[in-house]
Amino acid sequence: MKTKHIFFSGALLALTSVGCTDLDVDIKSQYTELPDSEIAIEATMNNAFxxxxxxxxxxxxxxxxxNSDEYTAVSFDSDYLNGRDMANFSLHMIDPTNSANQLNVYNDLQTGITNCNRVIFDLGGEDVPEVAPVRAARAFYTxxxxxxxxxxxxxxxxxxDDERIDRSPRADVARWIESELLAVRDNCYENVDASTYGKPTRWMVDALLAKLYINWNVYTQDVTSSSWDPNATNEKLNDCIAACDRIIASGYFDLSDDYKTKFMYNNGYQIKDFIYVMPFxxxxxxxxxxxxxRTWRRGQSENGFYSIPLTNSLGGxxxxxxxFVELFNLPGDRRNDVIAGNVGENIDMETFDVYQYNNATGEPTDxxxxxxxxxxxxxxxxxxxxxxxxxxxxxxxGDLNVGNxxxxxxxxxxxxxxxxxxxxxxxxxxxxxNDVPVFRYADVLLMKCEAIVRGGTATNGDTPMSLFNQIRAYVNxxxxxxxxxxxDILDERGRxxxxxxxxxxxLIRFGDFERDWGFKNDFNPNANDPRYRLWPLSLDVLNANTNWEQNAGY
Incomplete structure (x- = not known):
């Protein structure tokens, strides 16, 4: 368990003076009273963030x-089968009913947007500069x-209460997200410290813009068509580079943290690579x-995987x-150490003798x-x-049963x-x-590298090789x-x-999502259907939005 501290920024405290007047609203569906204390405002903002x-x-x-080439979701006879809810993701045959637990993440995101809209309304509307981070969070969920x-x-x-809203075309949504982020960037938190950790700073906005721009052809063209070209000209490459450059020039971020250590259970705001995270x-x-x-099924026992016996079971x-493991083939690469398996110089070995891992350091014991x-x-x-x-x-x-x-x-x-x-x-x-990063400085460097390789204009003396080698250098x-x-860039991003x-x-952006891996082509004759580059809406979501149609192919 981490030690937590509560911080109130000047911008947050300023919200206590914002009023709500002359607003024509339905009192059944909107809040009409402003939270009257810093703690109340903090709680309200946290619901959004x-x-x-x-x-x-x-x-x-x-x-x-x-759904990527990272994992195969196996079952153990009927244990952890759960109607193939996860196996269907591995097989690219997602079922809108059986995979509802995962697909209903849509509702979490939509709830996040509603929470943001409530905060924006309560604090005076979109024109209030201090709600900029909330608008950024809303853009992220969208x-x-x-x-x-x-x-x-x-x-x-x-x-x-009775309002229905239609789904907008993906390209229009991408442009709306861009316009929102550009509108709020300069009013988002600039400082990077404990008070803004996990909250939308202007650097988070820049990272999200860079991610939007590097994927511009995915979002503004029909990626579900077999004629979609991952190497088509991207009009936003220089915008991507500019967003990356703003983060680099800020001086707030670097790659000084040890690769394995920064994902341990005591990570936090001190990690210089983290731009935006979900704190836990x-x-x-x-x-x-x-x-x-992720831990093997019986790793909790005496003489178990983590040195200390676990009293709660593991799924495995x-x-x-x-x-995917084959990517971890570089000698001396610190990233190899997050794989419990033979990697690096031993990548050709087909089995791995398992030793306990020290629970204090995460390193293997003898x-x-x-x-x-x-x-x-x-x-x-x-x-x-x-x-x-x-x-x-x-x-x-398709049960992907390995035996119990x-x-x-x-x-x-x-x-x-x-x-x-x-x-x-x-x-x-x-x-x-363990806090989970969403955007990292390492991602910014590799997005800039990719944008230049794809035809963007190099800036500030950076070359694809120099940017790429910054990543290689910090992981040895x-x-x-x-x-x-x-x-090379796709493989490096995988590592x-x-x-x-x-x-x-x-994988989708690089045109590699239909490549053969795992068991998807063994049990799904339609695994290469480009329409599976989108997820289906769960039946729960469709039942709640009867004016919507299911995504094509499902």
């Missing part, structure tokens, strides 16, 4: 991670909806449970695909992880359970990037205190000679941003 916390802590993480579902309603006001605390800001599903159903008196060994490949002699015969299928035994539990390598505190895990029902990986290719929820976005 942290509405995405629960989703990114579990259900969004499950869906977006398993971006996340557009990113995954395409056409999205532009919710720029509180809806009346196992006791007071709960919802982050990555270790539960999110296992790294062997294709003590073997055992279960039932047997040494634990992971396999890089994932083999589904098969027994043609059984009655009835066991045939591999030692052989099945140890299929695939594991990520330990967001390493848990065992005491927190035991005390607070599997909750962790080999430097490159000459400018990186787009494939750098594992578990940070950008891999699916990257």
């Amino acid at each position: 942290y509405a995405f916390r629960a989703a990114i802590g579990r259900r969004y993480d499950e869906g977006v991670s398993c 971006f996340m909806m557009m990113e995954h579902w395409g056409d999205t309603p532009i919710l720029d006001h509180l809806l009346a 605390d196992a006791s007071t800001a709960q919802g982050m449970t990555y270790a539960r599903f 159903n999110m296992t790294l695909t062997p294709e 003590v073997r992880n055992t279960y039932g008196g047997v040494d634990v060994t992971f396999t890089k490949s994932i083999t589904l359970k098969s027994d043609p002699t059984a009655d009835p015969p066991i045939v591999p299928d 035994d030692m052989t099945g539990w140890t299929q695939g390598y594991r990520s330990i990037k967001f390493f848990p505190n065992a005491t927190d895990y035991n005390t607070y029902s599997r909750n962790q205190s 990986a080999p430097q490159i000679v000459g400018d990186p290719s787009l494939q 750098e941003f594992l578990d940070e929820h950008w891999r699916r976005n990257d």
Whole structure:
């Protein structure tokens, strides 16, 4: 558990003097009284700023991670099958009913937008400069909806009880997000410290603009068409570079933090690489449970994975695909250390003898992880359970069943990037205190690198090679000679941003989302349908919005 401090910025305190007058509103659906204390305002603002916390802590993480080449969501006979809710993401055959737990993240995002609109209304409207960070949060939530579902309603006001709103075309939403961010940037928090940690600063706005611009062709063209070209000219490349340059020139961010350490359970505002995060605390800001599903199924026992026995069980159903593991092949690369598997110089080895990890440092010990008196060994490949002699015969299928035994539990390598505190895990029902970054300085450098390689104008003496090598240098990986290719950049992004929820976005932008990995082409004859670059709306969302239509292909 982390020690938390409450800070009130000058901008926040100034909100106590903002009044609400002469507003024509429906009192049944809008607030009409301004919070009358700093603590009340802080609570109101937090409802806007942290509405995405629960989703990114579990259900969004499950869906977006398993929909990329990072993870295969396996089951153990019927254990953790859950109607194939996660397996369907891995197979690119998402079911609007069975995968509702993950798809209903849409509701979390929409609730976040409503919370923002309530704060904006309560504090005097969009013209009040101090609500700029709230408008930025609203734009971020809208971006996340557009990113995954395409056409999205532009919710720029509180809806009346009987008001229905249509989904706007994705390209229009992208342009609205751009206009909102440009309008509010200079009124967002400039300082970067404990008081603004996890809140939309102007640097968060710039990072979101850069992300919007580097994906401009994804959002403003028909990415669901087989004729969509990932290498078409992007009119926003120089805008992307300019947004990155503002962050670089700010002087607030750098790559001085050790790669593995900055994702540990004691990370926080001191990490210089973090631009925008979702903060968690196992006791007071709960919802982050990555270790539960990434740690192997029986890793909680005596002589277990984390040195300290865990009193709460582990799921172990999110296992790294062997294709993704192959990226971690650079000798000396610190990023290799977040993989429980043979990587770097040992990448060609197909099995990994598992040793316990020191819970204080996250580093491996010289003590073997055992279960039932047997040494634990992971396999890089994932083999589904098969027994043609059984009655009835066991045939591999979309259940992605590896079997509910030692052989099945140890299929695939594991990520330990967001390493848990065992005491927190035991005390607070599997909750962790690892803050989850959304935007990092490393991402800014690689977005600028990519924008230049794609045809943008280089600035400030930076070259694709110099930007790329800044990443390589801080993780002690080999430097490159000459400018990186787009494939080099995609691979580097895979190494750098594992578990940070950008891999699916990257694969689509680079035209690699339909590449063969995992089992999707074994059990889904339509896995290469470009319409699956968008997620379906859950039936819950459609039932609540009867004027909407399901995304094509579902």
